[in-house]
Amino acid sequence: MTPSPPDAAVHVRDLRKAYAVHEKEPGFLGSVRSFVSRQTRLVEAVRGVSFDLHPGEIVGFLGPNGAGKTTTLKMLSGLLHPSGGEARVAGFEPRRREAAFLRQITLVMGQKQQLIWDLPALDSFLVNQAIYEIPDDQYRATMREYTDVLGLDGILKKQVRKLSLGERMKCELAAALLHRPRVLFLDEPTIGLDVNMQESVRAFVRDYNERHGATVILTSHYMADVTALARRILVIDQGALVFDGDLGSLAGQARAGKTIRLQLRSPVTAQALAGYGQDVSVDGLSAQLSVPRAQVSERAARLLADLDVADLTVEDPSIEAVMADLFGHRTPPAPAPTTLERA
Amino acid sequence: MTRYLRLLRIFTGATLSAQLEYRANFVGALLASLGAVGVALLGLGIVFGQPGMSSVGGWSFREALLVTGFFMLTEGVINVFIEPNMSKIADAIRTGSMDFTLLKPIDAQFGVSTRYLNVLRVPDLLIGLGLITSAASGLSVTLLGVLGAALLYASAVVIVYCIWLALSTTAFWFVKTQNVAELFNSVFGAARFPVSAFPLPVRAFLTFVVPVAFITTVPAQAMTGQLAWGVALASPVVAAALFVATRLFWLRAVGSYTSASS
Numbered sequence: 001m002t003p004s005p006p007d008a009a010v011h012v013r014d015l016r017k018a019y020a021v022h023e024k025e026p027g028f029l030g031s032v033r034s035f036v037s038r039q040t041r042l043v044e045a046v047r048g049v050s051f052d053l054h055p056g057e058i059v060g061f062l063g064p065n066g067a068g069k070t071t072t073l074k075m076l077s078g079l080l081h082p083s084g085g086e087a088r089v090a091g092f093e094p095r096r097r098e099a100a101f102l103r104q105i106t107l108v109m110g111q112k113q114q115l116i117w118d119l120p121a122l123d124s125f126l127v128n129q130a131i132y133e134i135p136d137d138q139y140r141a142t143m144r145e146y147t148d149v150l151g152l153d154g155i156l157k158k159q160v161r162k163l164s165l166g167e168r169m170k171c172e173l174a175a176a177l178l179h180r181p182r183v184l185f186l187d188e189p190t191i192g193l194d195v196n197m198q199e200s201v202r203a204f205v206r207d208y209n210e211r212h213g214a215t216v217i218l219t220s221h222y223m224a225d226v227t228a229l230a231r232r233i234l235v236i237d238q239g240a241l242v243f244d245g246d247l248g249s250l251a252g253q254a255r256a257g258k259t260i261r262l263q264l265r266s267p268v269t270a271q272a273l274a275g276y277g278q279d280v281s282v283d284g285l286s287a288q289l290s291v292p293r294a295q296v297s298e299r300a301a302r303l304l305a306d307l308d309v310a311d312l313t314v315e316d317p318s319i320e321a322v323m324a325d326l327f328g329h330r331t332p333p334a335p336a337p338t339t340l341e342r343a
Numbered sequence: 344m345t346r347y348l349r350l351l352r353i354f355t356g357a358t359l360s361a362q363l364e365y366r367a368n369f370v371g372a373l374l375a376s377l378g379a380v381g382v383a384l385l386g387l388g389i390v391f392g393q394p395g396m397s398s399v400g401g402w403s404f405r406e407a408l409l410v411t412g413f414f415m416l417t418e419g420v421i422n423v424f425i426e427p428n429m430s431k432i433a434d435a436i437r438t439g440s441m442d443f444t445l446l447k448p449i450d451a452q453f454g455v456s457t458r459y460l461n462v463l464r465v466p467d468l469l470i471g472l473g474l475i476t477s478a479a480s481g482l483s484v485t486l487l488g489v490l491g492a493a494l495l496y497a498s499a500v501v502i503v504y505c506i507w508l509a510l511s512t513t514a515f516w517f518v519k520t521q522n523v524a525e526l527f528n529s530v531f532g533a534a535r536f537p538v539s540a541f542p543l544p545v546r547a548f549l550t551f552v553v554p555v556a557f558i559t560t561v562p563a564q565a566m567t568g569q570l571a572w573g574v575a576l577a578s579p580v581v582a583a584a585l586f587v588a589t590r591l592f593w594l595r596a597v598g599s600y601t602s603a604s605s
Contacts, residue, residue, distance in 0.1 A: 019601060079442055079602050099448035107446055114443040118361040130353040131447050133346065159364075 009090060009183055009215035010053040010076065016084035017046040017071050045071040047239035048085065055182075058209055058216040060230030060247075064327045068239040069219045073185045076217070077107040090183050103132060106181040110188035113172055115160045121171035122156045125178060132179035139178070146174045149207050150200065166197035173204060184208075184216045190225055202228050223323075237327060250322060257292045260300060263311035276303055285310075290317070350449065351457055358427075358460045372463030379418060380470045383411050383535055400539030406567055407537060408478035413496065413559040414535040416471025420500055421507070422464035428456050429507045430524060433514035442602055452593050456508065475566075484566055492566035495575065498582035499558040503531075505585040506553070508593065515596035534559040554581055 021043050024034040046068040053059055063069050074080040076087055078094035078101065087094055092101035115124045129139050147153060150170045155163060163171065173189065186205065190198040202225060209216055209229075220226055226233065226247075233250050235243035243250055260277065264285045273280045276299050277289035291299045296314055303309060317325070362368070391404045399407060432455055435441040444454045479489075510527060530553050538546050538556040550556040557578045564570040 074442075074602055077446060079445055079600065081598055097445065102446060102448035105446075107442065109439075109442065112439050112442065114440065116357060116361060118364045119357060123357050123360060127353055127357055130350050131449055 007055075008052040008088070009055040009057070010051075010217070011088040012052070012072075012076070012086070013050045014085035015046055015049045015072065015075060015082055015087055016044070017068075017075060017080060018042050018044045018083045044239055046075070046082075046236075049236065049239075049241045050085075051234060051241065051244055053215050053217070055215055056209070056213040057232065058205075058218065058230045060226035060233045061217050061219040061236065062226060062233060062323065063219075063236040064323075067236045069236055070187055072236065073107060073187050073217065073219065077105055077185050078102070079107070103179060104181055105183045105185065106176045106179070107185040108173060108176045108187065108189050110169070110191035113160075113168065115168065115171055115175060117161050118159060120157045120159055121152075121163075121175065124160070124171075124175050125156075128175055128178045134179055138180075142178060142180060143174075145211075146177070146204075149204050150174060166193050169193060169197065169201065170204075173201065177208065180212060182212070182214050184214055186216060186218045186220075188220055189218070190220060190222055198222060198225065201225075205229060235326065242326070248316070257290045257317070258296050259288055259290050259315045259317060260296070260303065261311075261313045261315065262287045262289075262303065262307070262309055265308040265310050268307060347449075347453060350453075354458050355460055358458070359462060362462055368463055372461075373466055376464060376466040376470060379467065380415055380474070383415060386535060387411055400537055400541075402537045402539065405478050405481045406563065407540075409475060409482070409563040409566060410537050410559050411535055412471055412474030412476075412478050413499075413562050414471075415467060415474055416496075417499070417503060417531075417534065417558055419464060419467030419469075419471050421503060422467050423461050425504055425507050426524065427459040427461040429511040431455070431459065432511040436514050436600075439602055441600065445597065445600065451597060452508075452590065456504070479566060482567055485568060488566045488568050491570070491575065492562045495557075495565050495570075495578045496562040498578040499562060501582040502554055502557055502578075502585055505582070505589040509585075509589045512589075512593050512596045515600055531555060531558075537563070554585075557581060 019042070020040045022034065023039045023041055024030050049068070049072060061069050061072070071080065075082050076089055076094055078097040081095045090101065090104045092098060092104075094101065115121055116127070125139075125143070128134075134142070147156075150173065152170060152174060155167045155171065158167075160168060160171065169189070177184070184205070189205070190201050193201065205216060205218070206229060208214060216229070218225060218229060231246055233243065233245065233247055234241060235250065257277070264287065267285060268282065268287065270280045270282045270287075273282065273287060273289055277291035280289040281287065300312060300314065304312060387404070387407055391399070391407070398404075402410070432441075435444065435455070441455075444458075445451050447454060506527060510524075530549075533541070533545075533549055534555045538549050538560045541549065546556070561570065561574060561578055565575060
């Protein structure tokens with residue numbers, strides 16, 4: 001079901017962005033040449049993207065580097081003016097950057113920071129409280145909630161420059177969400193963090209989404225972020241949306257088959273398994289191979305019949321394998337496949 | 344309006360606390376201020392120290408000292424209020440932290456113009472005011488002259504701000520624009536002398552092309568009662584026109600913002 005624009009938290013139709021970029025030959029001579037006459041080329045970063053998000057939905061936004069994810073998020077948050085198409089977020093046109101719109105959204109960028117470097121994070125929070133005109137009682141309640149969920153105790157009064165990357169990211173999140181936005185654009189919020197920190201960022205986003213019914217678009221290089229938070233996935237490649245559906249059907253889109261894992265009672269060689277599937281690997285008594293989705297039950301039955309199998313499991317390919325499969329071949333993007341199912 | 348005053352207070356508090364973190368800086372800044380006033384006075388001394396030189400372009404030593412006072416005061420205004428903010432615009436664009444300014448529900452021009460203060464250069468302001476007071480004490484100055492000078496100087500500050508903002512805003516297209524400050528300073532250096540001390544073509548340039556004349560010469564003339572009404576009116580008009588033009592230029596620049604990648 002596609003929500004009609006007035007109900008959608010995010011409504012995007014045929015959104016486009018083209019940049020003029022300078023091109024320069026490497027080396028000093030190239031620099032001189034480019035200083036005298038600049039060669040510019042038009043790059044289409046986003047080429048006609050369309051989707052709608054329900055209020056309260058968490059969506060994972062995936063794609064290789066340079067696919068147009070960040071550009072799309074920046075257009076949706078009003079930083080960049082689209083070169084074509086339509087975008088509405090929380091009922092507003094982002095490019096107008098109305099104050100009422102900016103109060104309802106936030107953009108968290110894992111690689112940029114807004115906290116004042118030389119002061120404790122609390123000082124930055126006070127600046128944001130004034131900017132967003134957050135009443136004192138709401139500010140205190142929000143701080144209590146975030147301190148609790150993010151574990152901010154003891155780090156708020158340290159200068160930001162003395163915080164670890166993980167501590168700083170927690171404070172960045174709190175600063176960016178202090179005004180309790182209804183639409184969250186999270187661009188690589190866990191980049192560079194260790195596994196524990198990633199998990200607490202995820203827990204915070206999940207908690208915020210449940211508590212406040214916020215709509216979330218999340219991009220990440222860590223598949224765990226996406227699989228833990230989002231049921232619906234948008235995949236963008238070379239500026240075009242190539243997939244919109246749930247995680248399970250994304251695996252189905254890929255040509256990668258399912259993985260069969262075997263525990264054997266007696267050793268076999270890789271050659272012996274070659275007839276049953278591809279990508280065979282054998283490690284002592286365990287082995288794995290991938291088989292086309294349509295033939296999973298037939299191959300499994302043959303393996304069970306032919307070999308001395310102690311245990312057999314069938315797994316969906318990892319999301320990494322699916323992404324590698326989708327983008328590894330660099331074929332020109334096909335027309336966007338039809339939407340299979342909405343979470 | 345009260346909201347923006349409150350924001351000014353919060354911004355000032357934050358920027359002051361940040362600078363108090365680095366105490367050693369204070370000494371260096373104080374020396375820089377004293378050095379600047381030394382250079383300005385030395386310039387006057389060289390000009391008026393020549394035998395038979397009692398006036399330059401019709402300005403007596405004390406009147407010229409008044410101009411130098413306004414020059415130092417303006418240096419202070421630039422160093423304390425304008426430059427700390429403007430110099431960060433290009434950086435913010437290059438690193439992408441301009442994103443955060445543009446995402447806030449306050450006027451972005453207000454945000455980039457008021458966010459920082461450099462308290463270390465407050466002595467510049469005091470030295471400027473001191474020079475003006477001591478120069479004026481030896482001249483016949485009326486209350487009307489002082490009020491007129493204050494009003495015209497306010498226009499002058501607006502003009503200076505607009506020039507800086509316009510130059511810094513070009514960073515939205517050119518990204519690296521540190522030389523822009525140099526460009527301003529090289530022209531502004533001329534403001535330490537009365538414009539009439541320069542040959543006519545230069546005088547015209549400093550009045551109509553880069554309105555440096557309005558910054559120091561015009562307030563000084565107002566204070567000594569030598570100002571024609573037409574010029575007195577021109578200053579606020581120029582300030583208002585520049586402010587509107589700069590505002591439009593800023594809005595255009597924000598519209599073509601490309602944001603640094605991730």
